[in-house]
Amino acid sequence: MGDGEKVTDQIDFLTENARTVLERRYLKKDASGKVCESPEHMFRRVAAHIAKAEKNYDKNADIQKIEDQFYRLMAEFRFLPNSPTLMNAGRSLGQLAACFVLPVDDSIDGIFEAVKNAAIIHKSGGGTGFSFSRLRPEKSKVGSTGGVASGPVSFMKIFNTATEQIKQGGTRRGANMAVLRVDHPDIMTFIRCKSNKSELNNFNISVGVTDQFMDAVSQKGDYDLIDPSSGKMAGRLSAEAVYDELVKQAWETGDPGIIFLDEINRFNTLPDIGEMEATNPCGEQPLLPMEACNLGSINLTRFITQKESKSELDYEKLKETIHLAVRFLDNTIDMSRYPIDEIDKTVKANRKIGLGIMGFADLLYMLEIPYDSDEALELAGNIMAFVQKESHKASSDLAKERGSFPNFDRSIFKDNKDPRRNATTTTIAPTGTLSIIAGCSSGIEPAFALSYVRTVMDNDRLIEVNPVFKRFAIEKGFYSDALMEEIAENGTVKENLNVPSDLRSVFVTAHDIKPEYHIKMQAAFQKYTDNAVSKTVNLPHDASPADVRFIYDQAFETKCKGVTIYRDGSKDNQVLSVSKKE
Numbered sequence: 001m002g003d004g005e006k007v008t009d010q011i012d013f014l015t016e017n018a019r020t021v022l023e024r025r026y027l028k029k030d031a032s033g034k035v036c037e038s039p040e041h042m043f044r045r046v047a048a049h050i051a052k053a054e055k056n057y058d059k060n061a062d063i064q065k066i067e068d069q070f071y072r073l074m075a076e077f078r079f080l081p082n083s084p085t086l087m088n089a090g091r092s093l094g095q096l097a098a099c100f101v102l103p104v105d106d107s108i109d110g111i112f113e114a115v116k117n118a119a120i121i122h123k124s125g126g127g128t129g130f131s132f133s134r135l136r137p138e139k140s141k142v143g144s145t146g147g148v149a150s151g152p153v154s155f156m157k158i159f160n161t162a163t164e165q166i167k168q169g170g171t172r173r174g175a176n177m178a179v180l181r182v183d184h185p186d187i188m189t190f191i192r193c194k195s196n197k198s199e200l201n202n203f204n205i206s207v208g209v210t211d212q213f214m215d216a217v218s219q220k221g222d223y224d225l226i227d228p229s230s231g232k233m234a235g236r237l238s239a240e241a242v243y244d245e246l247v248k249q250a251w252e253t254g255d256p257g258i259i260f261l262d263e264i265n266r267f268n269t270l271p272d273i274g275e276m277e278a279t280n281p282c283g284e285q286p287l288l289p290m291e292a293c294n295l296g297s298i299n300l301t302r303f304i305t306q307k308e309s310k311s312e313l314d315y316e317k318l319k320e321t322i323h324l325a326v327r328f329l330d331n332t333i334d335m336s337r338y339p340i341d342e343i344d345k346t347v348k349a350n351r352k353i354g355l356g357i358m359g360f361a362d363l364l365y366m367l368e369i370p371y372d373s374d375e376a377l378e379l380a381g382n383i384m385a386f387v388q389k390e391s392h393k394a395s396s397d398l399a400k401e402r403g404s405f406p407n408f409d410r411s412i413f414k415d416n417k418d419p420r421r422n423a424t425t426t427t428i429a430p431t432g433t434l435s436i437i438a439g440c441s442s443g444i445e446p447a448f449a450l451s452y453v454r455t456v457m458d459n460d461r462l463i464e465v466n467p468v469f470k471r472f473a474i475e476k477g478f479y480s481d482a483l484m485e486e487i488a489e490n491g492t493v494k495e496n497l498n499v500p501s502d503l504r505s506v507f508v509t510a511h512d513i514k515p516e517y518h519i520k521m522q523a524a525f526q527k528y529t530d531n532a533v534s535k536t537v538n539l540p541h542d543a544s545p546a547d548v549r550f551i552y553d554q555a556f557e558t559k560c561k562g563v564t565i566y567r568d569g570s571k572d573n574q575v576l577s578v579s580k581k582e
């Protein structure tokens with residue numbers, strides 16, 4: 001720990017949930033399994049480790065000063081790096097990135113190399129994405145044996161089993177993304193591969209669709225299937241029939257999602273290096289094969305200021321945080337130990353980072369703006385345009401000190417006069433755990449519920465209320481335990497006459513919001529995000545397949561890079577639910 005540790009190391013608040021998550025997974029434990037690190041120590045450990053990179057560029061750098069800045073950035077919950085950084089920085093594993101994409105070549109060697117690499121990455125807390133599009137289709141010939149190939153889906157089962165067995169040394173569950181191009185001959189098997197809800201549970205799956213395919217859908221035409229091993233046409237399918245099946249499966253189970261390959265590659269900053277064929281497990285980070293990315297998220301709820309008794313966003317403070325966060329993430333690249341040499345090389349040549357935001361729904365509550373309003377869409381665009389612009393500027397400033405990323409001359413920036421330290425700077429992550437640690441709403445998602453009732457061991461019922469809603473309820477004098485319990489039961493305040501009418505439209509939750517607003521919000525953020533945006537479009541249980549199709553069409557038209565839907569009750573092990581009274 002640095003000498004700079006003073007009373008100021010005290011962090012200002014930590015919810016009970018945050019403490020539990022940290023103790024379970026993030027804080028150091030001794031040989032007997034007892035936690036031997038406080039949250040303050042954890043942030044110190046991370047700050048000290050990440051600050052060390054400064055010495056690579058300036059022998060006289062004031063490391064202690066930077067360490068203290070990084071410490072405050074995290075301890076004030078203005079910014080948190082992705083979970084592997086919090087868990088592993090300054091410890092023996094030392095692997096700091098959350099997202100990886102691995103190539104899967106069409107050979108037994110290639111496939112099992114990828115299985116092994118994925119296992120190593122999962123052990124360190126990273127998630128892996130793969131394109132299985134290069135694998136020859138089921139029943140095609142295997143030259144060396146004269147036998148027949150078993151196809152992408154059967155090989156995915158091997159990856160799934162390997163993931164199941166790793167369990168990541170008790171840190172986190174292995175997560176995978178499988179992408180198959182829509183013109184692969186096995187596409188129908190792939191689309192249905194998760195229809196049995198107990199199969200391939202360690203995978204999210206996405207169909208990689210092309211503009212050509214979407215055109216064929218709109219013209220109700222057929223399209224060619226291509227055998228990747230020969231490059232030859234291997235059949236034709238009705239685009240509409242494939243799209244309908246995809247929609248039907250997603251309606252039934254949530255899988256597959258879609259990624260828009262052409263849209264992703266229109267924003268590939270390194271087209272001369274390669275094509276992007278897959279994303280990380282939650283879809284927010286398209287990457288080249290053998291690339292990894294460190295993510296980090298700014299907690300918007302920490303940037304509220306009062307002006308003439310009105311709440312507003314403090315853009316000056318946000319700017320300062322963005323610049324420091326870019327420096328932090330760039331340092332992370334140098335301080336991470338990537339588990340595979342080729343990944344280490346690719347990451348250091350492109351230096352992609354993914355800075356995003358969390359706490360957006362809470363911010364809207366604080367500013368009394370309904371999530372499903374034009375004002376919210378406009379604010380989303382303004383915030384993300386600002387994050388993008390300032391992060392690009394921070395990356396240019398860093399490049400002036402440290403040099404551009406080594407592949408700069410092969411990138412789309414090569415003719416710009418400004419140098420760039422990073423091939424990309426922005427990504428919006430789900431922040432599943434980070435948002436619990438920071439005590440804010442996750443990513444750009446609306447709140448799932450305003451209050452929950454938790455039954456604890458001896459059947460005591462504990463009411464947990466969204467902190468912003470609770471504050472408003474107390475300030476405006478309508479708080480009562482009974483009301484909070486009623487809201488937990490109903491899952492909404494929309495028609496609750498005990499809540500003042502102006503607040504009923506502000507405190508909306510995921511299921512109050514029309515699905516098309518979910519997509520509008522995703523598109524508003526995507527417009528200013530270098531990489532992609534993690535977003536789930538929540539649909540009510542009684543939504544129809546036509547509703548799902550409308551969402552997929554909207555996502556394509558509004559230039560999202562992918563889309564994931566979830567219809568309430570369509571998975572057996574749903575993570576979040578409200579106990580709605582019929």
Ligand code: UDP
Nearest residue numbers: 082083098126127282429430431432433434
């Ligand atoms: N991830 C993973 N396993 C998990 C959760 C996340 O491998 O159990 C990876 C995955 O690549 C995902 C990324 O981490 O897309 C970011 O997820 P999230 O923002 O929820 O992670 P956090 O940093 O909040 O833990």
